[in-house]
Amino acid sequence: MNFKTITTAVALVGASIALAACQGTAGYEPNPYDSMDGGIWSGYKTASVETQAMQNDDFENPAMPWVDAAAELYDKADGEANVSCADCHGAPDDETGGLKHIPMKGVGASYPAFDPETNKPINIEMRINQCRTKYQKAKAYKYESDEMLGMTGLVAMQSRGMERVSTADFPDDKLNAFWKKGEEFYYQRRGQLDLACSNCHEDNPGNMIRAERLSQGQSNGFPTYRLKWQKPGSLHRRFRGCNKNIRAQPYGYGSDEYMNLETYLAWRGRGLPIEAVSVRK
């Protein structure tokens, strides 16, 4: 990985802590965000100016080494079938979608989709692995591996600026039953601290929870580079973190429970522009 970017990231974390320390002399800060207007907004809004700047510029974005590595894998023939992603889909930014006419653009804005093979929701990570095993006859990537995070970032990035779409709330949408289960999960209290996602991300966006400024917990920036992780991470990694912080037993990467939640969260974020790969604290 690019060592220089990592040190910049560290320096910036230092800087933002110092900045927070200055603001902190007031003791506590009121909520400057109008969370009551019913509007939706991205965690970008509550990120610090420094973090936003890193996301704004691909040369500063610390996730790019992972994406660059994935772009090389994308072009490389792999597996028993000895074909590359590009052989079927064209270049990542080829809007005609290459030989198979299936472009990467738009995937990030519309996933999770319904997968007729499993009769379940499928996210970008799982789709990449389906193509690897089914078409390349190659080994699946591990869910939270550098390869998977980079490749998911590369695919999701092609939808940058596009608005998230979901009609999973329609009774005749094939995702509807999964969306409903995701909604139940979202409002169910859990863990020793007995909190639901909604307690933090629906009732208190913009409010401070000790040193953290709560956002609406939207998924439009994933995968995301977290300064705390010092690497990109998947949405399911964030789910696990938000579960463990309230002392709740997390579910597995790619589990049905988290797939339902991902499906529901995409719907909550309808209309938000895709930001992948975002940068967060």
Added chain:
Amino acid sequence: MKHAKLMTAAFGLALAGTIATGAQAAELVNYKIVDETIPQSLTGKPGDAAKGKKIVIHRKKGNCLACHVMPIPEQQFHGLTGTDLNGVGSRLDEATLRMRLVDPKVINDGTMMPSFYKTGQHRVLKKFIGKTILNAQEVEDIVAYLMTLK
């Protein structure tokens, strides 16, 4: 709530009991709820306000500052999702504060505030199953500290 209700917190323990691993999962003391208050001390021992203040700040114990503004200026970050607790000792009495800490859902079932002396929540992380966030004496120490916030 008009009638007094005997809450056996051990009931929650029994529910989680089948999967409880912890030998540390101590028996919870019984307490009596009267009109959304707990008049009797959980331990019979007076609370230590100085200890209570430490527990309130401690991130793995009370962590009350996650949600509340309190007169503790030496701590930098105070959350804003809960009520400002300045002067809470003159607004509320001991019995109400004890109820608030033990199980605030008795007072307001929609509250965000955790129940600090309760077990049996949904999908508790394995190592905390059958355990309360605070022990009985820690609850009493915090009550004593809150009573000093006049």
